[in-house]
Amino acid sequence: MVSAMHMSDGLVNAPTSLLFGAIAIVGMALCLWRARTDLDDRTAPMAGLVTAFVFAVQMINFPILPGASGHLLGGALVAILVGPYVGAVCIGIVLLVQALLFADGGLTALGMNVTNMALIGTFVGYGVAVLLRGLARRGRGGLLVVAFTAAFANTVVASLGFVLEYAIGGAGGASLGTVFTLMVGLHALIGIGEGVITAATVGAVAAVRPDLVHLLRGTGPTLVRKEATA
Template sequence: MHVPDGFINAPVSAVAGVVAAGAVAVSLRGARRELDERAAPLAGLVAAFIFAVQMLNFPVAAGTSGHLLGGALAAILVGPYTGVLCIAVVLLMQGILFADGGLTAIGVNITVMGVVTVVVAYVLFRGLVLVLPRTRRSVTVASFVAALVSVPASAAAFTLVHAIGGTTAVPLGKVFTAMVGVHTLIGIGEAAITMLTVGAVVAVRPDLVYGARGLTTPLKLRVDGELVDAAPARDFAPVAARSPKKFWLGGLTAALVLAGFVSFYASASPDGLEKVAADKGFDKNVEEHDAAGSPLADYGVKGIETARLSGGLAGVIGVGATLAVGTGAFWLVRRRRAESTGAQV
C-alpha cells in the first residue's frame, strides 16, 4: 500500500508529514520505556524481518496481490511505540534506496501504514488478551484478529486522506468500497503471517514478546485470607536467563532467506492500492519517483542482468541496511533510556 508521489496534493502531504513527524517524536520518547534488555536487541531485527516479508507479495484476487504491512507484528513483538519506529525505518529504507513509496508521500505512508496499523492492532490485541484465557493460544488468536483488522483500517485511513487531498476527483464511496474490500482479503494474509510469526517466537522465547509480558505475571490466589502467587503458567515460564543470540541469528537468517531467495517467487501482480488506483482512475497524476535512478530501484541491482541474482542481492542489501539503520537508531534510544535512569547500556 505504498503511496507514490502524485496521489496526494502538496498541502495534505505536508500535513501528513507533520502528523508522521509528531508520531515518530512521541514514539521516540515512548520507546525508551519499551527498549529494555529484552526488546532492544530484537527491535532492529523486527524492522529487517518486516522489510524482508514485505517483498513477498501474495495473490489475493484475480490480478491483485498483497503484502505484509507489519504494524501489528511490530507492535506485538516490541511494543507500540517501538513498532511505529520499526515501520518508519522500513518505509524510509524502501523510499530512499528502492524507490518504493513516494518521498513526498513519506508522511502519508508512515501515518497510514505505520501509525494507524500499530494503534488499531495493539489496542485490539490488548483488549483481546485481557478477556481471553491466559494461554499461548490466546496470544496467537489475538494477534491474528488484530492484524486482520489493522489492514482494512489502514485502507480506510488512506481513503480519508485521498478524499481530502487526492489529486484526481473520484467518488469517496467507490474508493472506500474498493480499498476496504481488497484490503480485507489482504488482511487475511497479514493475519496469517503475523499469527505464525508471533506464535513461533512465543513458542521458543515468550519473554521476548512485548505483547505477552503481562501473561508472565504470577496469578494471585487467596489462601486462608492471604494473597499468594500462583505457579506461573507453563506456556509462559520465565526464560529470560537465556541469551537471545541464537534467536537473533535465527531470525536474521530467516529474513535473509526470505528476501534473498523466496522473494523471487512473489506475485508480480499489482498490489491492492495499485489495482484500485488503476481501476478507479486516480493513478493518472502519479509522478516518477525521485530515486528512480537509484542502483537498487525496483528491488534490483543495477548492472546485474540475471533477475534472480539481481533481486536476491537487492533483498539481502535491503535487509542489511534496514538492520543496520534500525539497530543504530534503537541503540541510541536505548542509550538515552540508560542515561536518564543512570543505568548501564
C-alpha cells in the same frame, strides 16, 4: 506502479501531503521519545529482527490502483512483540529506507505512508491486542486468535487512512467510491494473510521465549504454566 499501500507522488495534492507529513513528524517524534523506555537488552535485538522481517514481507505486492498497491503491513506484529512505540519506529524505518533506496512510495507522500502504516496501523493493532489480552492469557490458542484479530484490524484500518487522505485531497483521477471499495476490500483479504503470518510468528516466539513478547509481559508465567500442563 509503486509498491504497497504506499502512496506515490501526485496521488494527493500538496496541502494534504504537507498536513500528513506534519502529523507523521510529530507522531514519530513522540514514538522515538517513548521508545527509549521500552528498549532494553531483550527488546533491542527483537526490534532489529522484526524490522528486517517486515521489510521482507512488504516486498510482496498486490496491485490496486495506478500509483498504489497492497501488501502485508506488519504493524500488529511489531507492536505485539516490541510494543507500539518501538514498533512504530520499526515500521517508520522500513518505510523510510523503502522510499529513499527503492523508490517504494513517493517522498512527498512519505508522511501519509508513515501515518497509515507506522502510526495508525501499529497503534490500532496494539489497541485491539490489549483489549483481547485476557484471551491471550488463557494459552497458546488464545494468543494466536488475538494476534490474528489484531493484524486483521491493523490492515483494514490502515487502508481506511489511505481512503481518508484521498478523500481530503485526492488527485489520482479515481473516484472515492472506487478507492474505498478496492482499498478496503482487498486489504480485508490481505488482512487474513497478515493475520495468519502474525499469529504464526507471535506463537513461535511465545512458545520459546514468552518474555520476549511485549504483550505478554506480566502474563508470561501464566501462559507457560498452562502450556506446560496441556
